[in-house]
Amino acid sequence: MDKLFNSHWFVKIISFFIALMLFAMVNMDDLTSQPGILPSLSDRTSTLEEVEVSVLYDEENFAIVDQTEHVQVKLSGSQSAIAFFQLMRPTYEVFVDVTERQEGVHTLSIQHRGFPGDLSVSIVPQFARVELQEKQTVSIPVDVELVNTDGVKEGYSVGTPMVSPVNVTVTAAREVAAEVADAKAYVDVTDADKMLEEAVPVKLYDSSGNELHLDVEPGIVDVRVPVTSPNKSVPIKVSREGELEEGLSIESVNVEPKEAVIYGPFDVIESINVLEGLTIDLDDITESETFTMELPVPAGVQTIDPEVVEVTVNVAEEESRQWSDVPIEMIGASDETDVRFNEGEDDTLSIIAHGAETNLDQFSVDDIQVYIDVSGLSEGEHSVPIKINGPQNIRFSVSKTNVEVIVSDQSESE
Template sequence: MDRLFSKGWFIKLASIVIAIMLFLMVNMDTQPQQAGAGLPIPGVTDGERVLEEVPLNVYYDDEQYVLTDAPETVQVVLRGPNSALTLGQATQGQQEIYIDLENEEAGTHYERIQHRGFPPDLRVSIVPLTVQVSLQERQTASYPVDIQILNEEELAEGYTIGEPEASPGTIDVTAASGMLEQVAQVRAAVDVSGRSESFTDTASVVLYDESGNELGINTDPPAVDVTVPITSPNKSVPLRLSRNGELADGLAIDSVSLDPEEVTIYGPVDVLNDISVIDLDELDLEELEGDTTLTVPVPVPDGVERVEPGEVTVEIDTTAEQEREFSSFSIDVESLPDDWTFHFPGNEDGTFTLRALGSTEQLDRISRDDLEASVDVDGLEEGTHMVPLAIGGPQNVRFPQNGSDVEITIEDESSSEAANDASEETTTSEEADEPQENANNEAADENDEFNAQESEEEETTTDENEPDEPADDNSTINEDEE
């Protein structure tokens, strides 16, 4: 044998034979097997391929039923000629593993898995070969959408969230009857962190069961538009309408009404705290000729975001003007320094007759306590001055004496007292000197009286010492005769 291998012609012949055998083996794999043509060579002509997680398609009437229980994938084992395996791999997109339930009704079914699209030379083995599938009747139910607010605690101080609204407010869920029974809540969540005003956002709709577990059921529509009203800090404040000018003669305002009387202002808390009333533009009375209805805009105070409503209706009812008098009405004096006094020259009691003009209804309602009359003497020096009279009362009443001049005299009582004290001291001094003079005079008088008495005593003594003169007889006779 060794001698043959040493021969060149033998080596060439052996090479030719081996080449022919290899050629025949390859061509036998690609030619159909014919009866009696011989058996394939094991391990050389056949092969095997295992396909994992091959999708399982289930065909059924999806307009009436819902597939609720079926395996999603299966294992497929392919055996056959290598050429067929190669061809099967090239045509994999045409292959399918499926179950046909087109003619089946609702319920649980045990079905054999079928296949198609594989090369005919391949043997297809499916694991598992038979599976359990369930069909349930398809139903549609409508559910309201609940809005879940996320991060509400991150809103700025004073901001509040109103009632959110979803559009549409309800969604449709089409599923098996058993699945619909599990739906406990339909929810759409929106995040309000960083928000300071109302907004609209799109939120996905998610279904949950009673335990809060998410259900993998599609909804129609799958998302809704959620509008979240965010209200800044606010408060209600009254409106105030001031008047300017005078009504035409003989005309009086019977009533002025605002609709509404209060408005709501929105803005930062520190700004709102400083606002207690909003003043409307002044009402020009000179333009009124009778009953009038006006639409007046509401001004927005500084720092306020907005005012609601932005305008109000003003209704003015007028009537014929009447007059009422309040006699002996006192005048208050304002800004009078302490220890100063006043009086009204030519007006001993300091009162006057106050005249009020208005509608009969307005005049009947007012009393003295509703009125006040005053003059302001702030900064005035001592003396007599003419100062304007200020009369206050209800808005719809006119006072023709308002602003008229009043004569008043003011005095510093402390300076007057000092002058009086000085005068009293002078008087007291004079009175103190007068008793001394009287004492001196009395002393002088006493001396004169004493001297006079001494003189009389001296004269008496002299008379007693001299001799008595004789009596005149004639005179005595005459006296006797008489």
Template sequence: MDKWFKSKNFVRIISLAFAILLYVVVSLDLSDSQSGNDSRIPSNESSDIETIEDFPIGIRINEDKYVVSGVPEHATVQLQGSQGVLVPTVRQKNFDVFVDLEGLNPGEHTVEVEYSNIPNDLEVFVEPKEVNVVIKERASEKFSVDVDFINTDKLGEGFELGSTEVEPERVTITSSKDVIDRIAIVKVFVDVAGLEQSIESREVPVKVYDSQGNELNVKNIEPENVTVSAKLLNPSKTVPVAVPTTGDLPDGYSLSSIKANTDEVEVFATSAVLEGIKEVSTEEIDLSDLTKSTTIKTKLSLPDGARVPKTEEIEVKIDLERAKTIKNVSIEVEKLEDGQDISFVKPDDAKTSVTAIGTEESISKLTAEDIQLLVNAEGLGEGEHQVPLTIKGPDNITFKAEMEQVTIEIT
């Protein structure tokens, strides 16, 4: 053995063998770094390491014919090498990370995440290394957009939504054919809680659902948002005011009139509520304790959802009448011809009772002297006659005699 090491030829052969071995190792290392997807964990050699999070993953496929699912949006890229190469590469990010699906048929595939345009001097590790993708045929179709207003019960009392406009009325959805076939509803949601004025061109996102109401994850909607305009209405109509009463007036009193100080009011409510309103009433007025004409204030009794702005109370005027009977009012005769004499058959004393109906003030002072009972004898010949009884008295009082006609005898 010592003789071999002392031999120059042996030493030359050994040196040549080590040189060949070193060349082979270096050549294999360079070959791996140029392969386009070096997923080795960076070595612990003295060099710098940079990690780029959320680097976008591209998809290489004919997008006019196919749609792809399963490809994550981002990858994590780790680069290792000298600062002179590493720093500008990380700063400029002029490289690509992608999955190449060209030439693959529709269906499920497991493909590598590749990269390009990264200097060969850098070691590269990409996560994820592989992804499972699904390739499907692309389809496009136009759909009408419906509007769903939410929280309509939180609109102001009496307000409702009127005409609605959507711009554009139809959107184009592009996805796989099986997803397009599942689409049943395309709509937007507009929240109207607390709305105080009409909606003018509010932008809202488009949502897509299947026939079961499940939202579909459709990404390619053109446009993704539409604008919605809607009129906020406050319908109203004018109706008469009624004054209901309860209870009976005390004995001797009757109701002459009862009337609100306004004949009609404008009621605001939704169209559905207004349709059932023919009139509005005040709160019931109790007559049982009234003994004189008066004016009272009361509130309107409105249906649910209806309102009369600026009219919290209205005045109601109540006019009462009192009945008073005056007995033994004398009956007088007028237009009796010369030479004739008259006597009363019924009533034989030429007197009867009169009932007067009027206000408390007018009735309280009324006496028999204020009332005149008359029979007209003009043109009557000799004999017995039945003639009507005429009553005269103050204009603001209504009179009714106990007898509407009397029997007289002319001689």
């Protein structure tokens, strides 16, 4: 077929037949006017149905809220004129002009243009109704609605969306503009695992939730939706190395904030219960001081909040207080063994607590545990080291560091 249309002779033949047909239609009226050649032919009519009525109006200040939309157009003329119109279909327009009219209902005679001059044009109905209403511009805040929030990746959470601009404007007929209740932008968060940034179309709704198809400016807004990975809060631990110079004691070590939020995969963060890695060197501290320290990021953790903390070390002059006859607890003995202090071995000792006055004022001997661990000891005599669990920032001196015990089989002792 393409080869046929590209043929030089084919185009010439088609052009000849079109010219011949046009010549016949143009000269048909002359032939019918000559008696004895052809019988007389009367004028023909052609009816155009559902012809759209255009309205010329002040579009900047007014809006059309109602109008006659379609009419019927009857064309009358010679057979050749009708045929030529039907063949060529020239551009025509049926319209009313209300550019000089104000708000209200107007009934005007329908006009036309573009029809051939040798045709008579009749329009039914002859008048059109147009209702104009003054335009009004309203500003509406954009509400971002998240779709499929249950579909975000496991453990991730969606934050509050941000939209720019925060308001859109709607210009429409006064009564129509008053119907606008909401401007919404919808964002689908299915499988979201990071910040979403999308250009989203704005939809308008009335108070009943029906969508309104009106011009809105801008029609598209930029939306950012924060998506947070799995996270948990953990306490921050500050370790110490070195020693204060003689005569000084730590009164307190404070971290601000006391906890940090770690973000990362579930299998990583679920095993982290404390944030370690901060260390202060007591050798360098001679007075109360505050440090800004960067928090270490554990392996596998994506981010941490905050990234830095303030560590305040308060020091004071060291004081001492003594307690006597503090009992030594024995732990770790099995049911199959009998463990006793060696004959002549005292099961108590004296303790001296060293620390800042404020800490010693709050300290009681009941706040410490003095014990020996005899688990795993074989039968016989053993010298076991004395251990002390007590409050932080207080150090202890004891009257002895070891005690002698005898381990025997339980069945033999019975």
